[in-house]
Amino acid sequence: MNLKKRIYEDYFKPSRLSEYKAVLQAFRDAGYKMVGIPDLYNLITLGGGGKVFINRHDIDTSPIVAREMFEIEKDVYGHEGSVTYYFRDSTIDKKLIKDIDDYGYETGYHYEELATYEKEHKLKNIEKMREALPECREMFLKDVAQFRRETGSPCLTVASHGDFINTMYKIQNKEILRDRRTREQAGIIVEAYDEAVTRCIQARYADQVLLGHFPNEVKQGITTGYDIIMTLTHPRNWKVDFFSNTQDNIMRFWQGLKYK
Numbered sequence: 544m545n546l547k548k549r550i551y552e553d554y555f556k557p558s559r560l561s562e563y564k565a566v567l568q569a570f571r572d573a574g575y576k577m578v579g580i581p582d583l584y585n586l587i588t589l590g591g592g593g594k595v596f597i598n599r600h601d602i603d604t605s606p607i608v609a610r611e612m613f614e615i616e617k618d619v620y621g622h623e624g625s626v627t628y629y630f631r632d633s634t635i636d637k638k639l640i641k642d643i644d645d646y647g648y649e650t651g652y653h654y655e656e657l658a659t660y661e662k663e664h665k666l667k668n669i670e671k672m673r674e675a676l677p678e679c680r681e682m683f684l685k686d687v688a689q690f691r692r693e694t695g696s697p698c699l700t701v702a703s704h705g706d707f708i709n710t711m712y713k714i715q716n717k718e719i720l721r722d723r724r725t726r727e728q729a730g731i732i733v734e735a736y737d738e739a740v741t742r743c744i745q746a747r748y749a750d751q752v753l754l755g756h757f758p759n760e761v762k763q764g765i766t767t768g769y770d771i772i773m774t775l776t777h778p779r780n781w782k783v784d785f786f787s788n789t790q791d792n793i794m795r796f797w798q799g800l801k802y803k
């Protein structure tokens with residue numbers, strides 16, 4: 544995204560939350576069941592019919608806007624469904640996580656230990672990064688346990704976050720969970736990018752790619768009548784949170800500078 548567009552998106556765009564609500568209403572009116580990642584996993588393993596819309600949020604920034612999205616979901620689908628919210632260490636909001644879990648939706652950990660490890664150790668070599676995977680796995684185990692302790696979230700599923708380090712070396716944080724023992728030790732039933740999850744999805748819409756085009760694209764998918772649709776959304780793309788965006792932009796700039 545070029546700088547001009549980034550500035551518009553981060554600081555000047557009008558709220559798109561009413562469009563988010565309209566997307567949910569379109570799903571509901573077309574008879575889609577709204578589910579989170581664990582429900583989908585159960586549907587795949589146990590079987591189930593009907594149209595399904597998997598609603599996943601990665602809370603990379605702004606738990607404040609995430610709460611507004613949660614309120615919209617409660618309003619449109621209420622207890623008739625679920626949503627999965629993945630929080631990073633930097634976006635943990637204990638009250639919001641508790642409210643989401645208490646309501647019956649799902650929260651999980653948005654992990655990035657491989658990127659964090661590389662920022663600390665500056666191996667700057669893909670092979671060495673692979674060799675460091677056992678250490679990243681140990682970090683992950685500690686961090687998941689800490690996430691559960693701190694938030695009270697059951698955290699049965701997790702999703703890999705994408706950082707500039709992952710883009711730079713073309714290696715994803717999910718490499719950490721390629722190890723079965725790590726999954727078992729962490730008590731993780733499924734990773735959001737597992738093939739078991741992704742292979743059954745007929746259409747996938749991500750807001751960081753579609754931005755303002757997201758609502759219309761998704762509505763077209765609904766009209767097409769796909770049986771299983773996934774949406775991946777981030778609060779940042781729906782409403783300006785001046786403080787959170789500025790904090791994240793400074794952090795990214797600083798980390799980039801330090802890494803060099």
Ligand SMILES: [Zn+2]
Pocket residue numbers: 601602603653703704705
């Ligand atoms: Zn993320």
